[in-house]
Amino acid sequence: MNLRRTASAMAAALAFLCGGCATATRGVGDEPAKLGDEAATAAEVIAPSNAPAAATAPAAAQSASSAPAPSPAVAAGVPPDSSKKTQPAQKTSAPKPPTPKPWKVELKPGSSSALFDGVRVFLCHPAIPRKVAKGGAVASPLDQRLTVAAITRARATPLVNGRALRVCLDPGHGGEDSGALSRDGKTLEKTVVLDLARRLKRLLEADGCEVLMTRESDRSYPTLNARVARASRWKADLFVSLHLNANEKNDPRGVETYATAPKGSESTSWTGASPRPESNVATPGNAHDVGNAQLGFCIQRRLVAASGLPDRGLRRARYIVLRDAMMPAVLVECGFVTNERDLAVLRSSAGRGKIARGIYEGICDFALGTMAPGLPAHVSGTGGLGVRTSGQPDRSGDAQQKPRQQAQPAGGGAHAAATSGTRPISFVSGGDSRVAPYSAPKPQDGQDAESLRAARQAALRAAGF
Secondary structure, three states: OHHHHHHHHHHHHHHHHOOOOOOOOOOOOOOOOOOOHHHHHHHHHHOOOOOOHHHHHHHHHHHHHHOOOOOHHHHOOOOOOOOOOOOOOOOOOOOOOOOOOOEEEEOOOOOOEEEEOOEEEEOOOOOEEOOOOOOOEEOOHHHHHHHHHHHHOOOOOOOOOOOOOEEEEEEOOEOOEOOOEOOOOOOEHHHHHHHHHHHHHHHHHOOOOEEEEOOOOOOOOOOHHHHHHHHHHOOOOEEEEEEEEOOOOOOOOOEEEEEOOOOOOOOOOOOOOOOOHHHHOOOHHHHHHHHHHHHHHHHHHHHHHHHOOOEEEEEEOOOHHHHOOOOOEEEEEEEEOOOHHHHHHHHOHHHHHHHHHHHHHHHHHHHHOOOOOOOOOOOOOOOOOOOOOOOOOOOOOOOOOOOOOOOOOOOOOOOOOOOOOOOOEEEEEOOEEEEOOOOOOOOOOHHHHHHHHHHHHHHHHHOOO
16 A cells, blocks of 8 residues: 555656646556645646546647757756846946037147148248247237137038028039139039039028029129129028139149138238238128137038048138128138049049038038037038027027137136037147137227228128019
8 A cells, every 4th residue: 555655655746747748647556646725726727627637738848849848957846046036137338428628729830831620721920929938829819819719719510590501602613613623624523513512502501501603504604703792682691602723733732711801910812921911901791700710610621531532721811702702701722623532533433522512511510500619510410500499599690600709618728628519729839739719800990990991881782572
């Protein structure tokens, strides 16, 4: 009897380890094996108690074969370690917006150009040597206001708000005036700049910008005065003239951007011993000296980066389309048609696309208030140049485009950035590194203001107002 009970208990234990069965195996003496309550409950779930034992045995075997094998610890009867808690899934944080970097300005004593964020900028006057032991140089008072402060203290606010940005594109030359020619005569300036303007127009319109072109084909040649007058009547926010460079020698190459020369300064290309009389006459374009410098710098920086062409700098000149413009205006020289390496870029569709994209990105930097170093270029088609909400002010009504004055900490010392887009300036001149102080632009005297008003009135009359 004891042997029978032992055999019956062993059979029941074997059935439980294999997945359980519907009913326990009965011994010879027809005494049911005493299984635990858990085994009996599992057997009832798998098969009803009224099912025959012969029918439940194959089902138990099939269930045992399909069930996953228990771990060695469970099979050995070792309870799981409750001290090891499941680590919660880590939340992925959103990428942080790019942080503007400090401006770095490099000046050299007596030099007529400087480096702003690595971009060459020609000064109104040569840098002044510092009369200190460490040496170095500082910018002239005119450059402090209209070059250094204009570029490094630009407002981080959009140019317009509540409406679309209006840009006038001026493809240079046209009609019988072919402009510069390549040495083989196969590439004409008027054809290349028209293609650049069309590409640039598509990029701007993809962001909701309104674009006016001074000419749509090679059959027409509007005069220089007519181009500026048309932009004024259309009330453009920006004026961008596109050209190609040429030189008798093959050596010069690269891109350069021109803004009108401020009153009291000469054109960059002037090599005379003394300034010309017209350098002391205010023109309508001087009403936007700050905006001219900002727009020119933005385009030059992005154009060099996008095209890969050498940097010939932001320059000054009194071209008609610049001096008579009633809005911020620049003239962009997109490469030398007489240089073989520049010509290869200009003849390539991909190369012209890079030039157009660089100019587009520069316009976006100026229009969106993202001039600070370290900020990524704007992507076409993502919006931003169209109608905005009225929650943020714009700077379209500020004719002088005055830079934002920096707030000074309570403890004195260096000026702090007023906005996220305005960063401290690190001057590098002869080993001297400091944060530049900022002085607000001084108001113009009565004679200068009267001359400027007369010039603006004359331009308005020429534009048909």
